[in-house]
Amino acid sequence: MVVDKGGIVFANGQGEFWTDERCYITELHNCDASPEASLAVARVEVGVTTQLHSLTGVIERYVLRQGEGILEVDGVKQKLRVGDQAVIPAGAAQRIENTGSVDLEFYCLCTPRFFPDSYVSLE
Template structure:
């Protein structure tokens, strides 16, 4: 039997969301309620759905590609290694402005729960 602090690989696969991007959840488990971690992938020319996360702050960390993130109506260019710190309950979306997929880590605090997602479109 594994210790209670161990979270095994659940074999998470990439899935499509209504947000207009692909998500691979790396960590989103009740055993780790303080945070979740996912990789988002946005295809070239696509802008994700304008949305907010109720009670959850989010940090985007770009690992591939480039884009423009909009947080609370303010746009900012993002490139590999750049981060966007998005407070809870704040309108957000991201556009892939490059010719290849835009990929970024999504670190949510506390962990992401589907009921916290609110479309603003």
């Protein structure tokens, strides 16, 4: 992403991409000009459970915008629906399962911003 002198962050045109986590990600905001946070949309297909993982030093917040699923954080499972929010502590083991009939979509707000090096597969 490119930032102009006025603090505007221009889109990078990357769009949605597949991850080894078994979901699609669209990064909405993740740049050097804003190290305190990043924002993305995750999309999990029907019947899929994401990879069990943790984020080192990163707190993640989910805000569901479509579908329903079961979020597991450190072995505790909770059903989530549209509008529900979850705060996942840094270092917590986490995954989400799409239990609905449409793709599960949610915003992922990370503080500080997400870096691939913070991702730890637990599988």
